[in-house]
Amino acid sequence: MKKTIPLVLLATLVHFFTQTNAANTIRFIKPGNGDTAQVFKAIKWRFQTKGKIFSTPVIANGVVYIGSEDSCLYAIDENNGKLRWKFSTKGKVNSSATVYNNRVFFGSYDGCYYALNAKNGREIWRFQTGGERHIGAKGLWTMKPDSLYMDDPFDFFLSSPAIDSANGHVCFGSSDGNVYALDATRGTIAWKLATGGPIHAAPLLHKGVVYIGSWDFNLYAINAKNGAIQWKFKTNEQPTYHVLEGIQGAPVADDSLIYIGTRDAFFYALNANTGTLVWKFDAESSWVVASANLKDNAVFFSTSDSYSFIAVNKQTGKELYRVKANGYIYNKPAIANKIAYFGDFTGQLFAIDIASGRQLDVFAFDARKNNAQKVLKNNNLDFSYAAEGKDLANYQTSVDAMNRLYTLGSIVSSPVVAGNALYVGSADGNLYAVELQSN
Template structure:
């Protein structure tokens, strides 16, 4: 039984381009792990051999960035790691007081990251020493009493599909640079990027775990209150907001927006992918994901929107102007990883520990994949015909119980699930896995 079906059963039981370029070094020297993941490239480049893997002591939900020969990535073990791009050897690590599910941003000689200990940090990129830290109102997993109607109904439960913390974005003003991020406390913060001093904060009505995107002096960010907000970068005042669906089991925004050609694209749990006018917030089109949450963050390249889906296990390619489906590639499990596009190749991972390279010009027919070490070990006992299958793992368990659902998710994690989003540079793709590894995979130059 897939999760979407579980949600529907529980509802019944309840009776109820001007696009930002990800990973490219801008003139300001700023790179961040949540912008449009579009990289230079021309042709289809399938996956080659494993270059190296670096093992941490916790699951990796953070997405890597590479800057000046160093790979930066966070881990659930509480550390931000700086890893040599060529060798996979550690350069330094910085210990926080909680899991690091946020993804890093680099500006000048500082790396910015958030932690479940409730702090956002600025760290010297050369030495790994703390520059400053800022205390939010607290970071936590999203959740509620009787989550999705699961039993016992009076118990507080963490959302089992809430993977991320908000990642920082930098406005690289020479005189007065700012860093922006959201928080579980429901606020969007603007700080002085050099000192960590608070400039302003904006209050939403729910936790914020997706990441802000800055476009034409406007900050775009979603919340668990199901609203997407457009906020003035300088004043912190709301310009507009757009509400998505609020049905039980289908509420909240985890997807970080992509902005291209004055359009804002993002997914929601309700479950649609939306295209809005960036200036007014008016709906242009929406794509029905067929009861499949869209947690993956979209990417826009050559007037195509690429995004992953949960229960339909798909990477979608949609016409950016109309929302018409151009192609659909079926993976083996939930696609929460946000794709990276390099030339004619889409790179992304799924929840079964498979990482794919798909030729976007082949209608999804040409592709290859890399399996995490854990997937190779555990797929025979966990997967059903090589596919993620909730009911197959539940067996005789009581699916109405929260602990049963958590146990199933823990089994899935054993596969080395990939929710980390890839970074492509120097003919290598980098990504993290729930098996605790940061992987570096060489790319093949097809002739």
């Protein structure tokens, strides 16, 4: 039976996670005896920061760029994991970087977006937004005390810049509700567009259009040259728990279709020119937070509450298969050599054959190995178990439980494959390079 409110409630803490009845009826693909193959070889190197890493690594010219909650952006040698340089800001760096014309662009919770020299990390310009902040509310999800302003513990990201090379712009969204297009050379405003809510999603540049989601429930299609709205598509709005919803991931495009998942528990395919709905996939009360990926005739995306990696036909939205992880999934899958790679909140990396959905390999870092027995229930994430029986209606309980889960080295960062290695950040503060087996 279809649910009318696409949210999973555990006590009064809306997002914390029991398995839905619908999920229990789904046939998940699991490996059989002798059916796995070694894909992850070993850790090639690791680089330790002083904060959790939620941003995604970006690789250019032999350098890996990544931000950390220790307020720094790092440039690390791709081959040996040695520090090239680091740049300090005054806020957490939960925006992923982008590199263009020997410049690296990124945002910080200090309210600024930066352009640095990609070779030496020297600042070229900075742009002050109206301020960056976490989504939140007083008495979030009806938690107590209802007079306390509470940050949403699942609002991990800031908008990551995208380059409009045709117009020489760098585009991003801000918590101040604006979409900005700046001159990439000087950092001056080319245009800006106000939406009805904060923007933490990254934009997509596709055929002269900027596609970006906002916490006002809308996906916007904006003329990249002048900032005029071409269309907007409103996802489902649930007024009682409206702060829960919105769009966190960047859209992806394939010819004439735009694909986007949202916190309303649906995954959408829209006509890129008109914004009309082509199809939508019901994720059965589970948020779709991360961006999707495309390969051949399929679109691949993940869910939070049902811990699922899902493949659907990109033209029809018909489900092809799904694979069950051990915790919620907040990252975009990387696809290379017909294998999809993603991580889950319990600190594991998965390798999945994209044609069949067969789980090929699983890999865990030390944080998970050392703490899984204490934090997980039967090797699976159970939020009430992580809360150690404390009152889930109390906001501090959720904060404490999240901190326990982070000891697993939760993987929120999206993995990136380059050559025979996979690069990914972890909540344990490390950027990892993991060697992959050659095919």
